[in-house]
Amino acid sequence: MSPVLLSVAIVVASGLTLWLMGRNLICPCGHVSIWYSPGDPEPSSQSLFDWYTPSHIIHGILFFGALWLVARRMPMGWRLVIALAVECAWEVIENTPWVIERYRNATVSVDYNGDSVINSTCDILAMILGFALARRLPVWASVAIVIGFEVLTTWLIRDGLALNILMLLWPLPSVVEWQAGV
Template sequence: MTRNPFPWLVSLLVVAASAAWLLADGRALVAPSGRILLWYNDPWGPEGSQHLFDWYSPSHMIHGLLFYAALWLAVWRLPLGWRFALAVLVECAWELVENSDAVIERYRTATVSKDYLGDTVLNSVMDVACMALGFWLARRLPVWASVALILFFEALTVWLIRDGLALNVLMLLWPVDAVRDWQAVAAS
């Protein structure tokens, strides 16, 4: 039995088109400093979401774990490659929305990320790669391990940086002053 390479090629094309869109929209390819760091440790720093990996990379892995589960439940008969292509499409769509001027401004006004610039194109592509890793892990791990990984990543980021996927979504959609004040302690 041969595997169909088409969905994997479609996935690569979606990522390339997303990167091209971000560039055309004025997003920087790399951080303003010109540096490309493997890891950027300061979630509230001036180059947050500008390098290869950062404290928000685990959130994108969680996306992959959740997308795998949701697509398995919703379209389980669809071949794995096409489910992956759908996950890539959703993640890339999120990257485009997340890096729109309106959402960047929302982060600046509703969260403690007052100086947030949006992702660089490089960081955005690596966020998609993190989602892909989460998707792959969900495919390989038992369900309990995927759930444990989600809980671990959320607990780790909440403990270390006072943020994570759930808090990020909460603060973007429905800002809570008490959470913003709590996060501001870590940002200062």
């Protein structure tokens, strides 16, 4: 099987798995929004993109860098297949009851209900974008994108990839208070 066909199969399988897990295909509100921002009336992680989209672009950049280090001789298409498999696995794991409850209990995201299938699919596409950017851009530009997105999301929503990982693995009450604006 070609890397392109396998990539498409992985993305379709992850969407199907999420749907079979009971995730909504689109927002339960009945329409598809392009963007979600805190304060919008619809639930978070149900629209195409949100403030966590940059973290998925960062995933792609990091996956590209990691695979460049450990699988440099592997054809690019197969490296993308590996990155997609990891990203799709995370999207499925992220939407399990255990992780959803972990977000609710250990982070400031007390209203988090998981992602819609369309949001997860767009997160996967954002990872592909990050992977493609890292492939084309000089290393310094990829590093600048990662730092820029982390600073931007930390400043605007008091969250980002680094804080998200920290709070899932080692929740700190002081960070929860800061994220809540206390």
